[in-house]
Amino acid sequence: MTYPTQPEASHFVNGQYMEDDTGTPLPVIYPATGEKIAQLHEATPKVLDAAISAAEAAQKEWAKLSGMERGRVLRRAADIMRERNHDLSVLETMDTGKPYQETSVADATSGADALEYFGGLAASLTGEHIPLPGGDWAYTIREPLGVCAGIGAWNYPTQIACWKAAPALACGNAMVFKPSETTPLSALKVAEILMEAGAPAGLFNVVQGKGGVGAPLVTDPRIAKVSLTGSVPTGRKVYAAAAEGMKHVTMELGGKSPMVVFDDASLEDAISGAILGNFYSTGQVCSNGTRVFVHKSIKEAFLARMAERLKDAVIGDPLDEATSFGPMVSEAQLQIVLGFIEAGKSEGARLVTGGNRIDKPGCWIEPTVFADVTDDMTIAREEIFGPVLSVLDFEDEDEVIARANATPYGLSAGVYTRDLQRGHRVIGQLQAGSCFINSYNDAPVEVPFGGVKASGVGRENSKEAIAHYSQVKSVYVRMGETEAPF
Ligand SMILES: NC(=O)c1ccc[n+]([C@@H]2O[C@H](COP(=O)([O-])OP(=O)(O)OC[C@H]3O[C@@H](n4cnc5c(N)ncnc54)[C@H](O)[C@@H]3O)[C@@H](O)[C@H]2O)c1
Numbered sequence: 460m461t462y463p464t465q466p467e468a469s470h471f472v473n474g475q476y477m478e479d480d481t482g483t484p485l486p487v488i489y490p491a492t493g494e495k496i497a498q499l500h501e502a503t504p505k506v507l508d509a510a511i512s513a514a515e516a517a518q519k520e521w522a523k524l525s526g527m528e529r530g531r532v533l534r535r536a537a538d539i540m541r542e543r544n545h546d547l548s549v550l551e552t553m554d555t556g557k558p559y560q561e562t563s564v565a566d567a568t569s570g571a572d573a574l575e576y577f578g579g580l581a582a583s584l585t586g587e588h589i590p591l592p593g594g595d596w597a598y599t600i601r602e603p604l605g606v607c608a609g610i611g612a613w614n615y616p617t618q619i620a621c622w623k624a625a626p627a628l629a630c631g632n633a634m635v636f637k638p639s640e641t642t643p644l645s646a647l648k649v650a651e652i653l654m655e656a657g658a659p660a661g662l663f664n665v666v667q668g669k670g671g672v673g674a675p676l677v678t679d680p681r682i683a684k685v686s687l688t689g690s691v692p693t694g695r696k697v698y699a700a701a702a703e704g705m706k707h708v709t710m711e712l713g714g715k716s717p718m719v720v721f722d723d724a725s726l727e728d729a730i731s732g733a734i735l736g737n738f739y740s741t742g743q744v745c746s747n748g749t750r751v752f753v754h755k756s757i758k759e760a761f762l763a764r765m766a767e768r769l770k771d772a773v774i775g776d777p778l779d780e781a782t783s784f785g786p787m788v789s790e791a792q793l794q795i796v797l798g799f800i801e802a803g804k805s806e807g808a809r810l811v812t813g814g815n816r817i818d819k820p821g822c823w824i825e826p827t828v829f830a831d832v833t834d835d836m837t838i839a840r841e842e843i844f845g846p847v848l849s850v851l852d853f854e855d856e857d858e859v860i861a862r863a864n865a866t867p868y869g870l871s872a873g874v875y876t877r878d879l880q881r882g883h884r885v886i887g888q889l890q891a892g893s894c895f896i897n898s899y900n901d902a903p904v905e906v907p908f909g910g911v912k913a914s915g916v917g918r919e920n921s922k923e924a925i926a927h928y929s930q931v932k933s934v935y936v937r938m939g940e941t942e943a944p945f
């Protein structure tokens with residue numbers, strides 16, 4: 460392996476790399492080949508304490524800056540990130556296995572968008588003046604929360620770090636970020652870039668490790684807010700632990716989202732949407748539309764054309780720009796997905812294409828499509844987080860809305876139809892936070908992102924995120940005498 464993937468040290472604390480090799484070893488594997496590309500260590504209590512202390516000290520100084528000054532640092536970081544997009548994308552590809560064709564347009568670039576967007580907003584985070592009877596008045600101040608903990612999943616490591624850090628820092632907070640143990644490399648680059656852009660030492664710290672490092676980070680009394688991107692079971696644990704300390708939370712969790720394809724839809728567009736919503740990032744996207752409800756009258760045409768379109772997937776070296784479908788992130792995740800495929804077969808779903816591990820080193824699996832899936836099957840109920848698309852038939856609008864909503868999840872939903880009234884009518888009734896009409900899986904920073912029901916609490920991106928990284932102080936000002944009853 461020629462690309463430098465071994466970082467200077469495992470953690471980034473108080474503006475510099477930090478190592479404590481007494482921590483449990485954490486090997487980093489390139490999923491495309493199974494080769495080890497870096498060797499890190501999990502954070503020990505000493506590292507974690509140093510990171511939180513550094514963040515606490517930095518936050519006090521950072522909060523004294525004006526929004527304009529804070530925003531300037533974030534916008535500089537966005538520029539640096541864009542200048543380094545190539546190298547950052549190669550690193551992201553090696554960390555996750557996602558093809559460079561994707562990482563070069565959806566990872567560091569998305570992180571840079573967040574830094575630029577929230578950098579631009581920082582100066583406008585002001586309070587209100589509220590006139591009251593008798594000449595009295597009140598004003599409000601939007602204050603930072605303090606030190607925020609960010610905890611990431613492995614599918615979008617750079618994007619997740621920036622989607623959390625950018626609004627947190629814009630509001631005057633500091634952050635201790637724990638990336639997923641599976642993809643620990645790129646958050647360290649985010650930390651380097653923020654320091655280079657002028658952020659004070661300690662403002663953004665990275666500590667490595669599994670849940671055993673995440674758990675004490677969440678409960679540390681110096682942490683004011685926890686933002687987790689991860690699965691629903693982890694979300695339940697982290698939300699409960701944060702509640703004990705009455706901390707603010709953002710929970711960006713999993714889903715089992717419906718995509719509804721009506722009989723008047725453009726078949727090519729609907730298939731493109733289903734490809735984006737099931738096979739982009741090898742199916743490892745939280746908002747994926749994995750329950751594809753296709754109107755019975757067009758189902759066979761949909762399946763035939765989907766099978767044809769899948770032949771155009773270029774499965775190969777993720778660093779080759781022509782590759783459009785990479786490996787799964789890890790052997791463990793691959794085994795989980797193979798288990799779901801077996802469940803699909805044994806419960807009676809029709810395997811249309813794929814279904815097999817690809818016989819070469821690394822974590823490769825074929826893009827897989829099941830048809831004749833029914834609502835009670837495991838593959839229709841549980842989040843798979845891999846390249847497995849399930850087609851379910853429907854005939855009636857009210858029926859499909861009820862079935863689409865019959866899930867504990869509520870992250871996303873999509874509708875394909877040429878009837879715009881129907882599109883809005885149906886989307887309006889689907890229980891999901893991030894929805895699409897005649898599109899799927901777009902996530903621009905200007906638009907709120909997040910789920911309802913078990914899929915999460917709070918929103919990332921857009922102006923909505925500001926409310927989740929700040930609190931409002933109100934000040935009542937009496938202009939006359941203070942009257943009391945006695
Ligand atoms: N809604 C979103 O924005 C979004 C985005 C990406 C991924 N996801 C979800 O993430 C999941 C896949 O990622 P994953 O397998 O890394 O998820 P995961 O829940 O296994 O882990 C997520 C993170 O939580 C940490 N963690 C685990 N136990 C913890 C504990 N007790 N306390 C604190 N931290 C703990 C892990 O180390 C990791 O960093 C999928 O369910 C996917 O839908 C959601």
Ligand SMILES: O=CCc1c[nH]cn1
Pocket residue numbers: 614615618743744745746900901902
């Ligand atoms: O994985 C979830 C977040 C996301 C959705 N689209 C791009 N990133």
